[in-house]
Amino acid sequence: MRMKHLIVISLLLSSLVYCRADEPFRVHRYSLFAQLPPAPHSTVFIGNSITDMFPWNEAFGSLAVCNRGVSGALSGEILLHIDDLVGDSPERCFLMIGTNDLQLGVEPVRLASTVDSIILRIQSLSPSTEIYLQSILPSTNGKRRVDQEKDANRLLARVAASRGVVFVDLFNDMMSIVSDTAYSLDKLHLTACAYAEWCRRIEALVGASSRMEPSLLQTATSSAFGNSHRMRISYFPPMPCENDDILFFGDELVKGGEWAELMGNPHWKNRGTGWGYDGQEDNLAICDAIVSASPIPNGARVVLYTGVGNINGAEPLAQVEERYQGLVDKILQKNGAADLYVVSLLPTQEPNPRIKQFNRWLRELSRTNAAIHYVDAFSALSSKDKCLPPFFMGNYLSGEGYLRLASLLRQEVR
Numbered sequence: 060m061r062m063k064h065l066i067v068i069s070l071l072l073s074s075l076v077y078c079r080a081d082e083p084f085r086v087h088r089y090s091l092f093a094q095l096p097p098a099p100h101s102t103v104f105i106g107n108s109i110t111d112m113f114p115w116n117e118a119f120g121s122l123a124v125c126n127r128g129v130s131g132a133l134s135g136e137i138l139l140h141i142d143d144l145v146g147d148s149p150e151r152c153f154l155m156i157g158t159n160d161l162q163l164g165v166e167p168v169r170l171a172s173t174v175d176s177i178i179l180r181i182q183s184l185s186p187s188t189e190i191y192l193q194s195i196l197p198s199t200n201g202k203r204r205v206d207q208e209k210d211a212n213r214l215l216a217r218v219a220a221s222r223g224v225v226f227v228d229l230f231n232d233m234m235s236i237v238s239d240t241a242y243s244l245d246k247l248h249l250t251a252c253a254y255a256e257w258c259r260r261i262e263a264l265v266g267a268s269s270r271m272e273p274s275l276l277q278t279a280t281s282s283a284f285g286n287s288h289r290m291r292i293s294y295f296p297p298m299p300c301e302n303d304d305i306l307f308f309g310d311e312l313v314k315g316g317e318w319a320e321l322m323g324n325p326h327w328k329n330r331g332t333g334w335g336y337d338g339q340e341d342n343l344a345i346c347d348a349i350v351s352a353s354p355i356p357n358g359a360r361v362v363l364y365t366g367v368g369n370i371n372g373a374e375p376l377a378q379v380e381e382r383y384q385g386l387v388d389k390i391l392q393k394n395g396a397a398d399l400y401v402v403s404l405l406p407t408q409e410p411n412p413r414i415k416q417f418n419r420w421l422r423e424l425s426r427t428n429a430a431i432h433y434v435d436a437f438s439a440l441s442s443k444d445k446c447l448p449p450f451f452m453g454n455y456l457s458g459e460g461y462l463r464l465a466s467l468l469r470q471e472v473r
Contacts (some may be wrong), residue, residue, distance in 0.1 A: 087455035094458030096146030200247035
């Protein structure tokens with residue numbers, strides 16, 4: 060009982076200190092995890108953007124490998140949400156957290172105390188779960204300092220030893236993050252080469268070998284987009300693809316979903332990228348870069364959701380349509396004219412007539428080619444042309460919204 064009281068007090072204190080956790084793009088991902096508990100006997104990766112960005116289930120070839128990373132997450136935020144992140148008795152839990160805390164000036168001793176609380180809570184929820192506390196990775200991005208990271212890791216190693224969990228020290232093996240663009244373009248987030256090294260270091264602990272193709276690790280890091288997009292795009296070429304895969308290309312909505320879990324099908328593969336609600340970015344150009352870099356086997360089905368930033372902006376609608384048509388043509392050419400499912404743009408808090416116009420055009424586009432199928436998600440998730448509660452949190456899809464969209468896609472994509 061005393062343990063429970065201490066945990067509750069710790070959670071309340073964390074909620075006051077880490078009010079930054081209420082930023083919308085993080086909250087909507089936590090909302091998804093509240094609706095999508097990891098299955099028993101799964102392997103769960105918990106952390107911030109460094110965990111979030113990578114398709115762990117594809118790298119290790121198992122639907123039982125679950126990504127519970129949240130971009131921008133802090134240790135206190137993870138503590139607040141740990142029940143949803145852990146779920147029901149996973150077999151293994153890999154935890155990496157702390158770099159954002161250090162960036163914001165949190166002292167290593169305080170970080171270690173919060174991580175200790177996280178471990179205690181996991182052990183309370185699921186005593187049989189094997190916990191692997193991974194070291195903070197080296198970074199000199201922003202206010203991060205290697206010496207402080209080393210201090211924090213020494214304290215985290217002591218926490219792990221005191222709680223009887225395994226400390227996985229990746230720090231020295233990953234020092235190239237701060238000096239080699241083959242490992243990182245911003246000295247914080249990772250390229251496919253860095254993730255390949257990480258996977259190699261932990262594959263014996265995961266109980267599965269990495270399936271990344273070494274000869275394709277350098278592909279796509281020369282993309283012209285911002286560093287996070289360039290690195291994310293580099294993850295897709297080395298991942299194995301099969302003829303019966305369903306590749307879901309798109310922007311933040313796609314990136315934010317754990318589609319293999321949502322669909323209960325390991326062949327659903329996330330090919331989205333983006334952070335936050337897309338009101339400014341050139342989503343069509345970013346999606347075009349992902350499609351260009353990604354293998355699309357003949358016979359693989361493709362699902363496409365993109366263009367939110369373009370439609371929310373001032374780009375002429377005819378130009379948006381022309382660019383979307385070019386993307387569709389590229390996909391059909393790459394995958395041998397297998398089925399392509401174009402998903403309507405979703406509603407927003409206030410009605411946007413450009414969304415309805417664009418969706419009408421998408422429907423007409425599907426009538427020009429038997430290989431193109433229109434998926435009307437707008438109607439299923441709207442009321443009076445606005446976001447339909449409880450499927451949204453602002454303009455973000457909520458956990459319930461992801462479940463609703465997944466149900467619709469399950470019916471439509473055949």
